[in-house]
Amino acid sequence: MRFPQPVRVGDLIGRDVLRPVESQDILGQIRRVVRDPDGGILVVVEFGGFLGFGRRPIAVPVDAMVLLGPDTEIVAFTPDQLRQFPTFSSAMASDVAPDTVIRMGLAKPSH
Amino acid sequence: MKSPFRPEVIPDKAVLDDHKPLIRSLERRGLIRGGLSLGSLAMLTGCDVERPDAVESALLAISRFNDGVQALLFDPRKLAPTYPASMILRPAKFNAYYDVTEVKPVNGESWRLDLSGLIADKRPWTLGQLQALPQSSMVIKHICVEGWSYIGGWSGVRLATFLEHIGADLRAKYVAFKTADDYPSSIDMATALHPQTLLALRYGDEPLADPFGFPVRLRMATKLGYKNPKWVTALEVTNTYPGGFWEERGFPWFAGL
Amino acid sequence: MDQAKDAPTAASSAAPAGRRLHPLPIRIMHWVNAAAMLVMITSGWGIYNDDVIIRGFIFGSFWRLGDWAAWSLNWHFAGMWFLVVNGLAYLIYGFATGRLREKLLPIRMSELVHTVIDTLHFKIAHDDITIYNAVQKLLYIIVILAGIAQVVTGLAIWKPVQFSGLVSLLGGFQSARVLHFIGMAVIVGFLVVHVALALLVPRTLWAMLSGGPRLAGRKEPHPSSGHAT
Numbered sequence: 001m002r003f004p005q006p007v008r009v010g011d012l013i014g015r016d017v018l019r020p021v022e023s024q025d026i027l028g029q030i031r032r033v034v035r036d037p038d039g040g041i042l043v044v045v046e047f048g049g050f051l052g053f054g055r056r057p058i059a060v061p062v063d064a065m066v067l068l069g070p071d072t073e074i075v076a077f078t079p080d081q082l083r084q085f086p087t088f089s090s091a092m093a094s095d096v097a098p099d100t101v102i103r104m105g106l107a108k109p110s111h
Numbered sequence: 112m113k114s115p116f117r118p119e120v121i122p123d124k125a126v127l128d129d130h131k132p133l134i135r136s137l138e139r140r141g142l143i144r145g146g147l148s149l150g151s152l153a154m155l156t157g158c159d160v161e162r163p164d165a166v167e168s169a170l171l172a173i174s175r176f177n178d179g180v181q182a183l184l185f186d187p188r189k190l191a192p193t194y195p196a197s198m199i200l201r202p203a204k205f206n207a208y209y210d211v212t213e214v215k216p217v218n219g220e221s222w223r224l225d226l227s228g229l230i231a232d233k234r235p236w237t238l239g240q241l242q243a244l245p246q247s248s249m250v251i252k253h254i255c256v257e258g259w260s261y262i263g264g265w266s267g268v269r270l271a272t273f274l275e276h277i278g279a280d281l282r283a284k285y286v287a288f289k290t291a292d293d294y295p296s297s298i299d300m301a302t303a304l305h306p307q308t309l310l311a312l313r314y315g316d317e318p319l320a321d322p323f324g325f326p327v328r329l330r331m332a333t334k335l336g337y338k339n340p341k342w343v344t345a346l347e348v349t350n351t352y353p354g355g356f357w358e359e360r361g362f363p364w365f366a367g368l
Numbered sequence: 369m370d371q372a373k374d375a376p377t378a379a380s381s382a383a384p385a386g387r388r389l390h391p392l393p394i395r396i397m398h399w400v401n402a403a404a405m406l407v408m409i410t411s412g413w414g415i416y417n418d419d420v421i422i423r424g425f426i427f428g429s430f431w432r433l434g435d436w437a438a439w440s441l442n443w444h445f446a447g448m449w450f451l452v453v454n455g456l457a458y459l460i461y462g463f464a465t466g467r468l469r470e471k472l473l474p475i476r477m478s479e480l481v482h483t484v485i486d487t488l489h490f491k492i493a494h495d496d497i498t499i500y501n502a503v504q505k506l507l508y509i510i511v512i513l514a515g516i517a518q519v520v521t522g523l524a525i526w527k528p529v530q531f532s533g534l535v536s537l538l539g540g541f542q543s544a545r546v547l548h549f550i551g552m553a554v555i556v557g558f559l560v561v562h563v564a565l566a567l568l569v570p571r572t573l574w575a576m577l578s579g580g581p582r583l584a585g586r587k588e589p590h591p592s593s594g595h596a597t
Binding site for chain 3: 252
Binding site: 001002003005006007008011067068069070105106107108109111 | 202205206210259261322
């Protein structure tokens with residue numbers, strides 16, 4: 001178990017999303033937290049690109065992510081898998097209010 | 112000569128089996144052995160100078176000397192900077208010598224703090240008894256030897272208050288800890304008596320969460336993160352150097368900030 | 369080294385006119401510093417990997433001193449004494465003998481521009497290795513200041529509570545780490561140029577081993593002689 005901890009949605013916005021590797025490559029930043037029609041919580045990550053070009057939002061299930069102190073990591077998908085994710089469109093889901101407390105697992109630094 | 116800062120028994124290599132970072136580092140060592148490294152060039156030789164016994168002994172001797180220098184630099188009245196509660200990172204950052212999935216929660220009801228060594232009243236303590244002592248809070252920076260840091264808000268019993276309460280010999284050299292996750296640790300008495308050294312029971316406004324050491328952990332504003340054991344189960348006051356988990360693997364003992 | 373053998377008499381070698389370009393204390397301090405710097409840089413790279421500053425970038429095992437972080441740290445905390453004590457001795461010697469002032473000052477802007485233009489035209493003048501041109505002077509001053517800055521930022525990272533005032537002056541603990549990293553980059557940048565030039569003009573390398581040519585009895589180097597011919 002990754003011991004999911006309570007975290008305020010507003011505190012997640014803007015956090016860096018890293019690869020769980022020693023070099024801590026940045027995959028993107030958290031833009032929004034949304035609920036899909038089935039009630040599942042998705043974290044919308046501004047993903048990929050180079051020097052700010054070619055970035056696009058993708059929705060990652062909250063269970064696939066962990067907290068690493070003030071950063072987050074995607075532990076359940078490789079960058080290659082994430083590249084196959086469809087671009088997130090707002091029509092699919094509704095925003096979770098910033099004061100809502102959700103749960104996210106933990107990780108220790110990778111090295 | 113017997114050194115107070117080195118374990119008499121070299122740590123069992125089997126311990127490494129469940130310790131991924133160390134195993135990786137050993138793999139790296141293998142890589143270095145396989146070839147020439149800039150580090151060995153720096154020493155103007157092409158052979159393995161990374162850590163032969165003589166080099167290791169010299170480095171550990173300097174590290175012990177540095178422990179002394181650090182103790183001299185430590186000002187018992189100097190307080191670490193504190194921060195507003197709004198800056199507390201919630202939840203805290205997790206780290207251990209094993210993955211978070213290996214955390215084994217401790218039952219607060221049956222938990223006891225065992226006491227030993229130079230202590231007048233060695234009766235074990237319950238969580239309720241600790242909660243009944245005067246509580247202090249501090250919002251301080253946690254600094255890890257790895258380089259990262261975050262601001263955390265900790266509450267609990269000042270270790271100085273607790274040591275006075277149990278009649279500990281405050282002139283003793285060391286306070287040593289044992290933990291539920293087999294992470295022995297020890298600190299100098301001067302730091303144990305520092306006002307920003309707590310037996311922490313709470314983080315933010317909540318009891319410690321399981322991965323952060325519930326029910327009781329040590330939290331010091333004046334030492335690196337690895338000196339702060341979680342899930343503390345035993346405390347000893349002693350004049351015999353007790354060492355610690357990372358210290359036995361090469362990290363400095365004093366580790367003062 | 370062979371200074372005593374070459375010196376006609378002890379009295380004349382002590383006289384300013386008979387001085388070597390690099391007196392023995394300078395040579396010893398130079399090579400102690402070179403070893404200490406290499407230890408500090410490569411062990412620092414080992415420490416760096418545990419929490420990278422440039423996301424996505426780590427140092428490969430070839431570049432690191434210490435087989436994992438604990439030993440990189442131990443190397444770093446051992447090397448620091450050699451770097452600091454030797455560096456202090458160098459600065460005291462340099463100020464006391466007037467060497468720093470004599471070798472590194474003055475730097476004239478016109479000369480600086482001139483040297484840069486010459487260098488860009490691959491006209492690297494080094495007939496007289498006893499006199500530094502304006503670019504050399506500037507680089508040596510920068511690297512001395514960077515070395516001092518490394519000690520200051522290093523102290524802030526080592527003892528952020530005991531020297532909390534210094535840490536806030538540097539913009540906080542993480543900022544001090546980044547400054548320490550930048551200082552390293554400046555020194556490594558200097559090293560690359562310094563070593564490349566020493567290999568291009570091996571006489572300078574030999575001079576730092578043997579002491580180099582005897583200085584004439586002049587008091588002040590002529591300002592324009594640095595890029596003569």
